[in-house]
Amino acid sequence: METAARSTSSSCNGDNIIAWFDHVAANAALVQTQTLRRILQLNFGAEYLRKWLANIGDIEDIDPNALESLYSSLVPLANHSDLEPYIQRIADGDSSPLLTQQPIDKLSLSSGTTDGRQKFVPFTRHSSQTTLQIFRLAAAYRSRVYPIKEGGRILEFIYSSKQFKTKGGLTVGTATTHYFASEEFKIKQQKTKSFTCSPDEVISSGDYKQSTYCHLLLGLFFSGDVEFITSTFAYSIVQALTSFEELWKELCVDIRTGKLSSRITIPRTREAVLDIISPNPTLAMKIEALCKELEDEDWFGLIPKLWPNAKHVYSIMTGSMQPYLKKLRHYGGGDQLPLVSADYGSTESWIGVNVDPSSPPERVTFAVIPTFSYFEFIPLYNTLSKEYGATSAAADDFIEGEPVPLSQVQIGQRYEIVLTTFTGLYRYRLGDVVEVAGFHRNTPKLNFICRRKLILTVNIDKNTEKDLQLVVERGCQILSKARAELVDFTSHANVARQPGHYVIYWEIKGDVAEPVLRECCREMDAAFVDHGYIVSRRTNSIGPLELCILERGTFRKILDHFIGNGAALSQFKTPRCTSNEVLLKILNHGTIKRFHSTAYCN
Incomplete structure (x- = not known):
């Protein structure tokens, strides 16, 4: 009876939060106006806002119908560089209201993989509250499609990063690290305590390799109870399961004996894990037998065989995570285990929730949550066809329209997102390009397209991360x-010598003959559809594409470099293009073969 009551209560809570979201989505235009008014009310005295809004009087006296247009006419669009001087003053200890009137004692550290350097972003209580709220909302939608058994567990590959203090005494870490240390996360853990495989001492160990080992060990120890597997990014799950291929024998020893490998050296982590596990020879024997079979099958179906009751895999799978879907499906046994894309957000703000968890990651859309931030959208039109993206994903080949509020977006149109947040970012250009795929009630459902920032350019060529992904997929067809x-x-983009040329670095698994790799190189060079690239290659203004084959483990060294600089594995994204001298040194040192394209040769 008690279990049934808890299950009913959980279901009711899920229905309640979905009903709340349906209500705010149905009234999205009004809610957005109220959200903007609330942000301005809370932060009106901040120095940055006073600079632009000093002459408008009391926010309460402004006609609600005129607030949005007045705000957009007075406050300019901003990039991170426009706000950076204020954020630096906050980091240096200036406690006056610069961006918000709310206290800022933490700064989030972006991953740094988009533009090559990590950025500080204000983190407040609101950041944790919205994270908990979207966690509950997303869980409610998932439970409608993939019901979770009461008393089951979640295998979560989540990690805190190292934190440090700024000159002014503010705590700096990744947004996920701040959330894992927040009261909101503790509330979430308490309310779903029976679902969690790993204790806080594993999540916050500070050593991702030791944390991964313990996540795997505890996930195996509770293997029959695991209801689904999750991490912030798909990369983290792939990384953990790749490590499992090397560690499974050692993990089985620990399960058999109830002891813990000597590789776990952090006392509090060892103690916490040893308090949970106990000898289980029967389970160890079962896992050993399964792993011997899986080795012969190249680990196909690893997840459903080791965690037979897992209903799905849940993680961010869009954008730079898409290249990992093939491997994730391999571990999931093809169609045996659904992949569910997690929700859409950034270090700056959460944006939208996946209201249709049954959609494959390649077609997922995200319904904007109109209470989290005030959203504007810059229309983007392709310069040649007036339809953005008709011939290329190049995100600088466009004409910008005037920003429009959420209530005026149109289906099929592509936009760049602009945020005004409770944490002190005003008309902040996020750099994400999205397409409006439809509406949930009256809030738009967005399809993430790409980051707007160009990552490959030598002269008149313009290629984004999405362009590069499509090119690499063409090469992989030959590789497979x-x-x-x-x-x-x-x-x-190597411009050290003229003509400049593109270099693509591959780490591959398996023995591949050199003629095949030469064909991969040529195919990728010919696959770029950007007009500027094609013309430049034909006139030799850009040299032949270079394919560098890396020794195994090179990308693990890149991961270690980012982790050493304060990133968390939960937040890590492989940089799809780099000019960072340290990373280039790692890549070039790890290069074992080089090929140059013969495409465009007469």
């Missing part, structure tokens, strides 16, 4: 025919 697998990739 040779029964090899792409582990990871990145790129570099």
Whole structure:
């Protein structure tokens, strides 16, 4: 009876939060006006806002119908560089209201993989509250499609990063690290305590390799109870399961004996794990037998075989995570285990929730949550066809329209997102390009297209991360025919010598003959559809594409470099293009073969 009561209560809570979201989505235009008014009320005295809004009087006296247009006419669009001087003053200890009137004692550290350097972003209580809220909302939608058994567990590959203090005494870490340390996360853990495989001492160990080992060990120890597997990014799950291929024998020893490997050296982590596990020879024998079978099958279906009651895999799978879907499906046994894309957000703000968890990650859309931030959208039109993206994903080949509020977006149109947040970002250009795929009630459902920032350019060529992904997929079609697998990739626009050219770095699994790799190189060079690139290659203004094959483990060294600089594995994204000298040194040192394209040769 008690279990049934808890299950009913959980279901009611899920229905309640979905009903709340349906209500705010149905009234999205009004809610957005109220959200903007609330942000301005809370932060009106901040120095940045006073600079632009000093002459408008009391916010309460402004006609609600005129508030949005007045705000957009007075406050300019901003990039991170416009707000950086204020954020630096906050980091240096200036406690006056610069961006918000709310206290800021934490700064989030972006991953730094988009533009090559990590950025500080204000983090407040509101950041944790919205994270908890979207967690509950997303869980409610997922439970309608994939009901979770009461008393089951979640295998979560989540990690805190190292934190440090700024000159002014503010705590700096990733947004996920701040959330894992927040009261909101503790509330979530308490209310779903029976679902969690790993205790806080594993999540916050500070050593991602030791945390991964313990996540795997505890996930196996509770293997029959695991209802689904999750991490912030798909990369983290792939990384953990790749590590499992090397660690499974050692993990089985720990399960058999109830002891813990000597590789776990952090006392509080060892103690916490040893308090949970106990000898289980029967389970160890079962896992050993399964792993011997899986080795012979190249680990196909690893997840459903080791965690037979897992209903789905849940993680961010869009954008730079898409290249990992093939490997994730391999571990999931193809169609045996659904992949569910997690929700849409950034270090700056959460944006939208996946209201249709049954959609495959390649077609997922996100319904904007109109209470989280005030959203504007810059229309983007392709300069040639007036329809953005008709010939290329190049995100600088467009004409910008005037920003429009959420209530005026149109289905099929592509936009760049602009945020005004409770944490002190005003008309902040996020750099994400999205397409409006439809509406949930009256709030738009967005399809993430790409980051607007160009990552490959030598002269008149313009290629984004999406362009590069499509090109690499063409090369991988040839690679897969040779029964090899792409582990990871990145790129570099080499302009050190003229003519400049693109370099694509591949780490691959499997033996591939050189003629096949030459064909991959040529195919990728010919696959770029950007007009500027094609013209430049034909006139030799851009040199032949170079394909560099890396020794195994090179991308693990790149991961270690980012972790050493304060990133968390939960937040790590392989940089798809880099000009960072340290990373280029790692890549070039790890290069074991080089090929140059013969495409465009007469």
